[in-house]
Amino acid sequence: MINSDLIENAKSYKSRIKKNSLAKEPSRKLVIVTCMDSRLDIFKIFDLQDGQAHIIRNAGGVITEDVLRSIAISQRKLNTEELILMQHLDCGLKILDDLEFIDEITSVGGIKPNWIPHGFKDSHENMRQSLELIKNTPYVISSNLAGLLINETTGEVEQVL
Numbered sequence: 001m002i003n004s005d006l007i008e009n010a011k012s013y014k015s016r017i018k019k020n021s022l023a024k025e026p027s028r029k030l031v032i033v034t035c036m037d038s039r040l041d042i043f044k045i046f047d048l049q050d051g052q053a054h055i056i057r058n059a060g061g062v063i064t065e066d067v068l069r070s071i072a073i074s075q076r077k078l079n080t081e082e083l084i085l086m087q088h089l090d091c092g093l094k095i096l097d098d099l100e101f102i103d104e105i106t107s108v109g110g111i112k113p114n115w116i117p118h119g120f121k122d123s124h125e126n127m128r129q130s131l132e133l134i135k136n137t138p139y140v141i142s143s144n145l146a147g148l149l150i151n152e153t154t155g156e157v158e159q160v161l
């Protein structure tokens, strides 16, 4: 059961929203791919406002087929030009063994998932592989690409080249 406060909060949003006429094309022409981690407030980290960037999130900030789909739409139909991948040091995927996790969820319903979990051990290596995957996807524009690793505890950010 979903906490009813959340439903009520959503229903009363219309009284709290500052109505605006923002375009659906992000004004900073920016798309950010990142992890779903609840400690990462992307708008605070990058000092962004509503309407300025697309934020694409999943477990790990992994470059999946669906992330590439979203980037392609963002770049080609909604005019974004800069692409930032932000992953973080204490990611939940670092404790995940892909095969064990697939076995675990297959045992629940008997159906093997058609995706892989993308667990990893080394944050820097994972970032490098993710950046290579983006660069090697022909329909993704990667001329303005940055890979950033954040320490979610201290806020320290390192650019991975």
Ligand SMILES: [Zn+2]
Pocket: 035, 036, 037, 059, 060, 061, 088, 090, 091, 092, 093
């Ligand atoms: Zn994470």
